[in-house]
Amino acid sequence: MALGRCFVVMPFGRKPAADGTPIDFDVVYRDLLAPAIEAAGLKPHRADAERRAGSIHADMFQELLLSEFVVADLSIDNPNVWYEMGVRHALRASGAVMTYAGRDRLPFDLAGQRMVRYALRDGTPDPAALDADRARITGAISATLDAWRGRRASPVYATLPNLREPDWKSLRVGDVNEFWEALEAWQRRIEVARRKGRAGDILTLAEETPNRLLAFEALRGAAEALRSLNRPKYGLDAVRRARALDPEDARCRQLEAIFLGRLGRHDEAAEALEHLAGEQEAAGAPSGETLGLLGRTRKDDWLRLWRERRAAGLDAAAAAKETQAPLATAAEAYARGYRAAPADHFPGINALALGRIWERATRRASRLPLDAIAGGLGWSIACALERRRDYWALASRAELALLRGEEGAALDGYDEAVAFAIEARDPFALDSTLQQLRFLADFGFAGAADAAGALEAARRQLGTLSGAAEPVRVVLFSGHMVDRPGRAEPRFPENKADAAGSRIAAELDAIGAAAGDLGIAQAASGGDLLFAEACLARGMRLWLMLPQDEAAFRRDSVAWAGPRWDAAFERVHGAALAEWRVAPEELGPPPEGANIYERCNTWMMHTALSQGVDRVGFVALWDGGGGDGPGGTAHVAGLIGQLTGRAPAIIDPKQL
Numbered sequence: 178m179a180l181g182r183c184f185v186v187m188p189f190g191r192k193p194a195a196d197g198t199p200i201d202f203d204v205v206y207r208d209l210l211a212p213a214i215e216a217a218g219l220k221p222h223r224a225d226a227e228r229r230a231g232s233i234h235a236d237m238f239q240e241l242l243l244s245e246f247v248v249a250d251l252s253i254d255n256p257n258v259w260y261e262m263g264v265r266h267a268l269r270a271s272g273a274v275m276t277y278a279g280r281d282r283l284p285f286d287l288a289g290q291r292m293v294r295y296a297l298r299d300g301t302p303d304p305a306a307l308d309a310d311r312a313r314i315t316g317a318i319s320a321t322l323d324a325w326r327g328r329r330a331s332p333v334y335a336t337l338p339n340l341r342e343p344d345w346k347s348l349r350v351g352d353v354n355e356f357w358e359a360l361e362a363w364q365r366r367i368e369v370a371r372r373k374g375r376a377g378d379i380l381t382l383a384e385e386t387p388n389r390l391l392a393f394e395a396l397r398g399a400a401e402a403l404r405s406l407n408r409p410k411y412g413l414d415a416v417r418r419a420r421a422l423d424p425e426d427a428r429c430r431q432l433e434a435i436f437l438g439r440l441g442r443h444d445e446a447a448e449a450l451e452h453l454a455g456e457q458e459a460a461g462a463p464s465g466e467t468l469g470l471l472g473r474t475r476k477d478d479w480l481r482l483w484r485e486r487r488a489a490g491l492d493a494a495a496a497a498k499e500t501q502a503p504l505a506t507a508a509e510a511y512a513r514g515y516r517a518a519p520a521d522h523f524p525g526i527n528a529l530a531l532g533r534i535w536e537r538a539t540r541r542a543s544r545l546p547l548d549a550i551a552g553g554l555g556w557s558i559a560c561a562l563e564r565r566r567d568y569w570a571l572a573s574r575a576e577l578a579l580l581r582g583e584e585g586a587a588l589d590g591y592d593e594a595v596a597f598a599i600e601a602r603d604p605f606a607l608d609s610t611l612q613q614l615r616f617l618a619d620f621g622f623a624g625a626a627d628a629a630g631a632l633e634a635a636r637r638q639l640g641t642l643s644g645a646a647e648p649v650r651v652v653l654f655s656g657h658m659v660d661r662p663g664r665a666e667p668r669f670p671e672n673k674a675d676a677a678g679s680r681i682a683a684e685l686d687a688i689g690a691a692a693g694d695l696g697i698a699q700a701a702s703g704g705d706l707l708f709a710e711a712c713l714a715r716g717m718r719l720w721l722m723l724p725q726d727e728a729a730f731r732r733d734s735v736a737w738a739g740p741r742w743d744a745a746f747e748r749v750h751g752a753a754l755a756e757w758r759v760a761p762e763e764l765g766p767p768p769e770g771a772n773i774y775e776r777c778n779t780w781m782m783h784t785a786l787s788q789g790v791d792r793v794g795f796v797a798l799w800d801g802g803g804g805d806g807p808g809g810t811a812h813v814a815g816l817i818g819q820l821t822g823r824a825p826a827i828i829d830p831k832q833l
Contacts, residue, residue, distance in 0.1 A: 181218070181219045181220065181245035181246065181392075182219065182220050182222055182240075182243075182244045182245055182246075183214045183217075183219040183220060183221050183222065183244060183245065183246040183247070183248055183318075184222055184223070184240040184241065184244035184246070184247050184248075185206060185210055185211075185214070185221055185222065185223040185247075185248050185249075185250075186223075186241075186247060186248070186249040186250070186258050186261045186262060186265075187202055187205070187206065187210070187223065187249065187250035187255075187258060188200075188202045188250070188252075188253060188255045188257075188258060189202060189203065189223075190202060190203060191203075191300070192253055192255070193253070194252065194253055194279045194280070195253065195254075195279070195280060196279075198279070198300060199300045200252060200253065200278070200279065200297065200300045200301075201300050201301050202250065202252075204300075204301040204302065205250065205252075205278075205301065205302060206221075206223060208301070208302050208307065209295060209302045209307065209310060209311060209314070210248060210250065210276070210314065212311055213310075213311040213312075213314035213315045213318070214246075214248060214314075214315075214318065216311065216312075216315040217315045217318040217319050217322070218319075219245065219246055219318065221248075222240070222244075224237065224240075237261065238264065238348075239357075241261060241264045241265045241268060241269075242268050242269070242345055242348055243345060244272075245272065245322075246272050246273070246274075246318060246321070246322065247262075247265050247272060247273040247274075248273070248274050248275075248276065248314070248318070249261075249262050249265075249273065249274075249275045249276070250275075250276050250277065251275050251276070251277045251283060251292075252276075252277045252278045252279050252280065253279075262275070265331075266331040266332060266333045266334075267331075267333050268342070268343065268348075269331060269342060270329045270330065270331050270334040270342055271321065271329065271330045271331065271334075272321065272322075272330075273321070273330070273331070274292070274293065274314065274317045274318055274321055275292045275293075276292065276293045276294070276295055276314060277292065277293075277294055277295075278294060278295045278296065278297045279297055293310070293313050293314050293317050295310040295313075295314070296310060346394075359386070360386075360394065360395075362765060363382060363385075363386060363395060363765075364398065366378070366382055366763075366764060366765055367379055367382055367395075367398055367399065367402055368402075370382065370402070370763075371402040371405060371406065371602065372601075372602040373602075374406055374602070374604070375763075375784070375787075376402075376403055376406050376408045376411055376783070376784075376787035377780060377781075377782075377783035377784025377785070377786070377787045378763055378764060378780070378783075378784070379399045379402050379403060379406075379415075380399065380403075380411060380414075380415065380783040380787065381764060381776070381779055381780045381783050381784075382395070382399070382764060383395050383396050383399040383415055383418075384779065385764070385767075385768050385771075392422060393419055393422040393423050393426075396415050396416070396418050396419035396422070397416070397419045397426070397428065397429055397432075399415045400412050400415040400416035400419060400429070400432045400436075401432065403415055404432060404435060404436070404605060405603050405604070405605040405606070406604065406605060407439075407604060407605045407608055408787055409435075409436040409439035409440050410436075410440065410789075410790065411783075411786070411787055412432070412435075412436045413433065413436035413437065413440065416429050416432045416433050416436065417433065420433065427453065427457070427464070427467070430449060430453050431450075431453070431466060431467060431470055433449060434446040434447075434449045434450045434453075434470055434474070435470065437449065438470075438473060438474055438477060443474050443477045443478060443481075446470075446474050447471065447474040447475070447478075450467060450470050450471040450474060451471065453467050454467045454468055454471055463517035463518070464517065464518065465514045465515065465517045465518025465519075465520075465521035465523070465524055466514075466518070466521060466523070467514075468510070468511075468513050468514030468517050468518075468524060469511060469514040469515075469521065469523045469524030469527065471510055471514070472507060472510035472511035472513070472514055472524055472527060472528070473527070475503070475506055475507040475510040475511075476507040476510075476511075476527070476531065478503055478506075478507070479500060479503040479504050479506070479507045482500045482503055483496050483497060483500050483504070484496075486499050486500060493619035493620050494537060494538045494620060495538075497534055497535070497537075497538035497620075498538040498539055501535060501538060501539055504531060504534065504535050504538070505535055505543075505544075507531050508527075508528050508531035508532045508535060508543070508545060509528075509545065511524045511525070511527040511528035511531065512524070512525075512528040512532075512545050512550065514528075515528055515550065515553070519553055519557055520557050520560065520561070521557070522554055522557045522558045522561060522569075522570065522573045523569065523573070525550055525553060525554045525557065526554060526573045526576055526577060526580075528545065528550055529547055529550050529551055529554065529577070529580055530576065530580060530613070530617065532545045532547045532550070533547065533580055534620055537620055537621075538620075551577065551580070551581065554573070554577050555577065558570055558573050558574045558577065559574075562574070566597070567597075568594055568597045568598050568601065568603060568606045569606070571590065571593050571594035571597055572590075572591070572594040572606070572610050574590050575587050575588075575589075575590025575591040575593075575594055575628070576610075576613070576617075578590055579617065579622055579623075579624050579625060579628070580622065582623060584623045584624035585624075587624045587628065588624055588627060588628055588631075591610075591614075591628040591631060591632065592631065594610070595607070595631060595632060595635040598635070598639070599635060599638060599639055602639065604636065604639050607632055607635055607636045607639060608636065610632060611629060611632040611633065611636060614626075614628050614629040614632060615629050648693060648694045648695040648718065648788065648792065649691075649693065649694055649792065650688060650689060650690050650691075650694040650695070650792055650793075650794065651694065651695045651696075651697065651785050651788045651789075651792045651793045651794070652685065652688060652690050652694070652695070652696050652697070652712070652717075652793070652794045652795075652796060653697045653698070653781060653782065653785040653793060653794070653795050653796075653813075653817075654681075654696065654697070654698040654704065654705065654708040654795075654796045654797070654798075655698065655699075655704070655705075655778070655781075655797050655798075655799070655810045655813035655814075655825075656669075656677075656698075656703060656704020656705060656707075656708065656796075656797060656798025656799065656810055656828075657669040657703055657704055657798055657799065657800070657809075657810060657830065658701045658702050658703040658704070658705075658734065658738070659671050659674060659702050659703040659738050659742070661737065661738075668800055668802075668830060669703055669704070669798070669800075669830040670830075671738075671739075671741075673830055673833045674703070674707065674741075676833040677703075677704065677707055677798055677828060677830065677833055678707040678710070678711065680828045680833065681704070681707050681708050681711050681796065681798070681828065682711045682714075684796045684826050684828065685711055685712070685715065685796075687826070688794040688796075688826075690712070690715060690717060690794070691715055691716070691717070692715060692716030692717065693716065693717070693718070694715075694717045694718070695717065695718045695719075695720065695788065696708065696709065696712035696717050696718070696719050696720070697719075697720045697722065697781050697784060697785050698719075698721065698722070698781070699721065699722060699723060699724070699730075699734070699777065699781070700721045700723065700730070700734075700735070700746060700749060700757075701730075701734035701735060702734060702735045702737075702738035702739075702742035702745075702746075703738070703742070703798070704798035704810075706735075706742060706745040706746060706749060707745075707798075708796070708798075709721065709745075709749045709755070710745060710748065710749065712754075713749065713752050713754055713755070716754070717754065718754050718755075718756070719749070719752070719754055719755040719756065720756050720758060720784065721749065721755055721756070721757050721758070722758045722760070722777060722780060722781050722784070723757065723758070723759045723760060723777070724760050724773040724774050724776065724777035724808070725759070725760070725761065725773055726759055726761060726762075727757070727759060731746065760773065760776060760777050760780060764776075764780065772807040772808050773808070774806075774807060774808020774809070774812075775807050775808040775812055776808075777808065778808055778812050778813050778816060779816065781813075782813070782816045782817070782820060786820060786821070790821060793821075794826070795817050795823065795824075795825035795826065796825055796826050796828070797810050797813065797814055797825040797826070797827050797828065798810070798828045798830065799811070799814065799825075799827055799828070799829065800829055800830055800831055801827070801829065813825075
């Protein structure tokens with residue numbers, strides 16, 4: 178993730194202390210504060226012109242709201258500094274450290290705040306104490322960051338326990354601000370990645386937010402996108418990283434339970450949702466969505482039992498009759514959610530569906546008021562569609578018609594929902610509805626089988642549009658380039674290229690890679706192009722992922738190596754099975770200070786693992802040492818170990 182931003186609130190230039198001794202605050206910033214902030218992993222920033230009291234610019238408010246951290250120097254009673262710290266304390270409950278020098282005490286109102294006193298000599302930081310003072314400031318920042326959420330360090334928030342931080346998105350001021358531009362650009366790229374079905378892009382972008390507030394928003398958005406792409410393992414990782422920044426966010430807690438459920442960890446999902454639902458009900462704000470998700474976990478519990486009975490040879494209705502008690506529990510859990518939030522049709526439509534299934538299985542009337550629920554659903558769905566056309570409302574309207582026996586209206590409704598899902602590139606929505614329709618078809622609901630057939634065709638169409646066909650195997654490769662002429666210590670000399678190509682082909686055979694499988698690599702002279710040609714020879718698809726634009730990459734990583742590699746690049750470039758992806762085009766420009774090769778390695782890794790970690794094999798042409806610079810094969814091997822606990826199959830050029 179890019180460095181967080183630290184806004185420094187302090188006087189500028191030389192200013193007199195209370196005893197008249199001048200302090201050079203520019204030197205204090207340069208020699209003390211900026212290095213201490215950087216050592217804490219933050220990027221220091223201060224305004225470059227002194228502000229007059231009462232002339233507070235919009236950008237200053239944005240800095241005080243959105244900066245991950247604030248450091249203030251309170252050595253003198255500068256009114257602008259005091260005012261700005263008051264604004265920060267009012268806007269944010271934590272994330273500030275105050276420093277001072279040359280005074281014995283600070284005002285009583287700031288008692289209990291984290292402060293660091295530093296030493297001066299002749300108006301600048303005392304050289305004898307400088308290292309220790311820097312370390313104490315760095316330590317204070319790091320300790321405050323570690324206790325970022327839940328600690329109400331601001332005296333405003335500590336005194337007013339029921340005060341809540343404002344929604345930072347509602348406090349946008351001014352027409353242009355780099356924070357907002359960064360978030361909006363990020364959101365556009367996330368949406369493009371989601372529509373293309375590229376979970377790896379989403380995960381890479383989630384690591385590149387410039388601010389902790391934006392990071393939380395980004396990670397939660399990434400989790401939402403990964404939910405729609407049906408990537409629960411990586412969605413769970415993203416949402417847990419978001420929860421590390423804000424553990425109490427309700428939507429993140431709901432998403433975590435959704436992913437746990439989709440990974441088959443139903444007991445964990447149920448416990449998390451029960452806890453959240455209890456908190457919300459105790460606060461007098463029960464959530465239909467949380468209770469609806471809890472209903473889903475009860476449904477999953479029942480489905481496991483029902484499927485066991487089906488596997489034993491019972492038909493759908495007989496299996497439901499034998500498991501009628503947990504079926505009724507699931508229906509009642511959904512009904513509880515609908516009662517809590519009648520405007521939310523999700524728990525209502527599920528309560529109705531399970532209730533009608535219970536009636537068909539037992540041939541008795543449900544204790545739930547199903548006719549009343551159906552009537553309420555007609556109204557709540559109509560109201561939802563009046564406000565905004567939405568896939569889930571369209572699908573619920575179609576399912577309501579199906580459950581009422583209105584087959585024609587149901588089929589028309591599903592057609593409309595399908596068109597919306599294709600336009601939105603939302604395979605998760607289609608998968609979820611298709612699963613429900615197959616289930617209803619098992620119980621003989623008229624029109625369910627026909628609607629399921631239409632959704633299956635749409636799901637195939639959406640797969641074609643998004644290029645989302647999933648390979649059986651994925652192979653991620655990283656390897657050395659051939660040695661440049663005159664290299665002092667040979668690593669991968671040109672005369673070993675043919676032997677390396679044969680070993681790469683043998684490793685692909687050992688993995689079982691074949692036509693239709695996927696290879697992922699860069700396209701540099703040497704190992705990358707040998708791997709690419711070996712993949713193409715097997716009829717594998719290739720994703721060639723470049724850290725920079727194609728012309729620059731070809732100049733820096735191919736052309737200097739000579740005609741053999743230029744020709745190989747041309748062959749791979751023209752292959753029908755090769756798809757080229759360029760990081761600046763897909764992800765936008767790299768964050769400030771980022772290495773483009775390390776960024777590309779991370780992107781390739783997320784892209785490979787998002788296809789399913791159990792499908793991925795790793796091959797490295799690597800001598801086991803460090804690279805000539807950042808972003809080499811050693812970096813990829815480290816990522817493989819960090820993210821999977823595995824090691825690549827290694828081809829050592831020294832052994833060829």
